Amino acid sequence: MIDQILEAGADQVELGYDTRIDLLPGIETKMASGEISICSVHNYCPVPMGVPKGHPELWTFAALDQRTHELAVQHTLRTLQFASEMEAGIVVIHCGYAPLRRTSTYDLMEMITMNQQNTARYEKVFMKFMKERDKRVGKHLDQVMKALEFLLPHAEQLNVQLGLENLPTLEAVPNEGEMEMLVQQFQNPFLKYWHDLGHGQIRENLGFMNHLSWMERLAPVLGGMHLHDVSNRLQDHTMPPHGDLGLERYTPFASDAIPMVVEPSSRATFEEVSTGLAWIRHLWDGAPEPEKKSEVSGQRSGEGTDPLPLTNNK
Numbered sequence: 422m423i424d425q426i427l428e429a430g431a432d433q434v435e436l437g438y439d440t441r442i443d444l445l446p447g448i449e450t451k452m453a454s455g456e457i458s459i460c461s462v463h464n465y466c467p468v469p470m471g472v473p474k475g476h477p478e479l480w481t482f483a484a485l486d487q488r489t490h491e492l493a494v495q496h497t498l499r500t501l502q503f504a505s506e507m508e509a510g511i512v513v514i515h516c517g518y519a520p521l522r523r524t525s526t527y528d529l530m531e532m533i534t535m536n537q538q539n540t541a542r543y544e545k546v547f548m549k550f551m552k553e554r555d556k557r558v559g560k561h562l563d564q565v566m567k568a569l570e571f572l573l574p575h576a577e578q579l580n581v582q583l584g585l586e587n588l589p590t591l592e593a594v595p596n597e598g599e600m601e602m603l604v605q606q607f608q609n610p611f612l613k614y615w616h617d618l619g620h621g622q623i624r625e626n627l628g629f630m631n632h633l634s635w636m637e638r639l640a641p642v643l644g645g646m647h648l649h650d651v652s653n654r655l656q657d658h659t660m661p662p663h664g665d666l667g668l669e670r671y672t673p674f675a676s677d678a679i680p681m682v683v684e685p686s687s688r689a690t691f692e693e694v695s696t697g698l699a700w701i702r703h704l705w706d707g708a709p710e711p712e713k714k715s716e717v718s719g720q721r722s723g724e725g726t727d728p729l730p731l732t733n734n735k
Contacts, residue, residue: 423451429695430702433460435682436507438475442467452507460680461584461645462504463513465496481517482568483561483594493517494568498575505579511644511680513584513615516568518592519561521553526590529627530655538628547628550591561594569607576611584615584644589623589657597635604642613644616674617684619657620647622666626654636674643674647684648701658686660697661704662711668704675705 422444426434436448436459445467451457468475480493497514504512529547537543569583576583585600587593595603600614616636625632636643650664651657661668675681683701685694702708 423448423457425691427456429691430698431683433458433680435459435461435463435513435680436466436509438463438466438468438477440467440475442470459504459507459509461511461513461682462500462507462509464500464515466500466503469496469499477513477515478517481515482565483517483519484564485560490564490568494571497568497572501572501576501579501581501583504581509581511582511584511613511615513586513645513647515588516565516585516594517561518588518590519554519558519594520592521550521557523553524550526550526592526627529591533626533654543628554591558594558599562599565594566603566606569603569612573607573609573611577609582611582613582644584613586615586647587617587620587624589617589620591624591627591629597630597639600639604639612642614639614642615645615647616643617647617649618666618668618671619649619651619659619684622651623655623657626651633670636671640674643679645680645682646674647682649684649686649697658684658689660685660689660693661700662697668701672705 423434434457440448448457448459452459464477465475465479469479472479480489480496482490482493482497484490484493497512500512504510524546529543529550532538532540532543532546572583585595585603587597587600604612604614616639621632621636624630648668649657650659650661650666650668652659652664654665683694683698685697689697696711699708699711703710
């Protein structure tokens with residue numbers, strides 16, 4: 422696995438939530454030899470004992486069920502400890518959701534696929550959705566804050582940042598404005614915003630926010646990025662150059678100071694991943710333009726099915 426990552430042209434890895442304990446000896450051997458380093462770890466990692474499969478939302482901070490919330494906090498602490506042992510600087514976290522009763526993001530997505538986005542009906546459903554979310558989000562956001570109050574002192578002690586990732590659905594907590602509020606309230610350098618480019622573009626395509634504007638607002642607390650493209654408005658984890666994101670618009674956010682992790686679909690081929698990484702370097706670093714291929718890039722995969730993503734610091 423690590424040999425393929427190196428062959429694709431990356432020099433660091435994010436250990437994903439599918440990383441099993443039995444994979445660690447091989448990874449540690451590659452680290453000891455200096456062939457690879459770990460820039461980030463995706464919660465929960467390694468896969469917790471007793472669960473059938475790794476997933477970033479086995480438990481979530483935002484859950485109102487106290488036992489679920491406590492498990493999220495406990496296992497995030499274990500991931501922080503593991504990240505410290507692997508000399509990773511940040512843990513990527515899905516905080517959870519404020520589920521609604523009457524509608525969901527997927528209702529809006531279905532309307533978009535039927536080309537109904539620019540209609541009065543879409544606007545009505547969207548506004549109803551956001552009104553209900555505003556009523557329900559408070560308790561879930563309180564749970565997130567409670568988790569951060571406990572975990573941030575541990576993060577400081579372990580020297581590992583907490584990176585709260587933006588998620589594509591509008592039920593996700595925190596949203597961009599709530600993330601800004603959390604940063605202002607905690608005033609802690611170990612609390613960071615982790616930006617997923619594909620997720621951000623889907624949120625814009627849903628009509629929730631201006632992707633580029635919010636990246637600019639949250640740039641001072643940006644802890645890292647997941648890099649992939651979006652096609653057909655809602656299909657993410659597409660590898661460049663396929664997709665509609667306009668990756669070159671985000672060049673100002675490329676930095677040696679933060680990990681930038683290429684996150685392909687689990688169905689993407691090795692060639693698609695290595696070509697995608699080459700296109701990112703071309704657009705962001707001025708590397709030569711890769712030879713264009715005729716194949717269609719990898720398709721969207723559901724959360725919990727993506728492999729260890731490749732990463733390259735700028």
